[in-house]
Amino acid sequence: MIKKDTETEEVIKQAAKRLFFVEGRFNATTQEIADAAGVNRTLLNYYFRSRNKLFDLVLLDARMHFKKKMKFVFQSDLSFREKVEQFIGIYLSEAIAYPYLETYMVARMNEKLEKNEFDQEHEEHAHNDINKFFEVIKKEMDKGTITRMNPVHFVWNLVSLLSFPIVMKPMYKRLMNLSDEE
Amino acid sequence: MIKKDTETEEVIKQAAKRLFFVEGRFNATTQEIADAAGVNRTLLNYYFRSRNKLFDLVLLDARMHFKKKMKFVFQSDLSFREKVEQFIGIYLSEAIAYPYLETYMVARMNEKLEKNEFDQEHEEHAHNDINKFFEVIKKEMDKGTITRMNPVHFVWNLVSLLSFPIVMKPMYKRLMNLSDEE
């Protein structure tokens, strides 16, 4: 059956996303992805040229998606407190929807660093976005709303508390007797 | 050259440890490990029967090592505050010596969960140790030294703040312009 252009492509990407970020199957083979998508394995090559390209694309997609949401919050005219609350809200809902995303990013990044395949391309944008956020925090400290500290540390602490439980869940769920109460 | 019994075995294990936990090369092949150890590839099979067995063994070793150190602290007669400080100290020095250990554990664990290969064996011991720690914390709350809360959450927060930076370092080092100040 002939599908509308790029439809199959999307199906494959969604399947890959689910495998990687929802189920945590980091070393999924092309066959497994194809099965999950309900398509023939060779179509992955047809659409994405290689396994690695697909991996990169899916990861990039996820980052863009998250960034767009965040940008929206920070460019709004909410109060600082509201912005942070929004940030937390989005962060958590994303993390619940894609519990393995962060772990996957770390794993992939290590792989790349090993092979010196790291691409600077999208790095500068990230720097800009984050630096803007730092500026906002600094202003807030000048106002005395939050304790003065290195803005880097502020974000760091925030993200630590939010993200760690997600990353470590599969592990500590076993070690302690936890339900999903956190 | 014939080496003293189990010496080569140790060399291989050390090499694997370094690759996994220090360099973060999670998908290292048997060949790479052998090269790093300066031995023939087939010796890995000779000593450990299979790649997976080696992986498991190295991981188990690391866990034991950490546990032993921790046990020593908790069985001492230090004050609660001192115990926590010791805990933090050990945790950080371990994390600096083996920056990828935690990430590796999470990655391996996901792999195992995928394949339902999870072994309960060493789980009960871990439960016991952690439950003891929980008891200590509870007593401390009764004394009013620390805010009353679920002990699980106390440990959780502590470990979050300690561990997250280590796990995420390779990632955020790139995103922000960080040295190793943390």
Add this chain to the structure above:
DNA sequence: GTCTATAGCGGGATAGAC
């Protein structure tokens, strides 16, 4: 655009000589 068939390689594991 989708499939079948096949090439080709890289990796894990084992046999057997030394």
Add this chain to the structure above:
DNA sequence: GTCTATCCCGCTATAGAC
């Protein structure tokens, strides 16, 4: 205990028919 040679499998990628 260590090495060489070899087997075998799983996976990616591509050629070519439909």
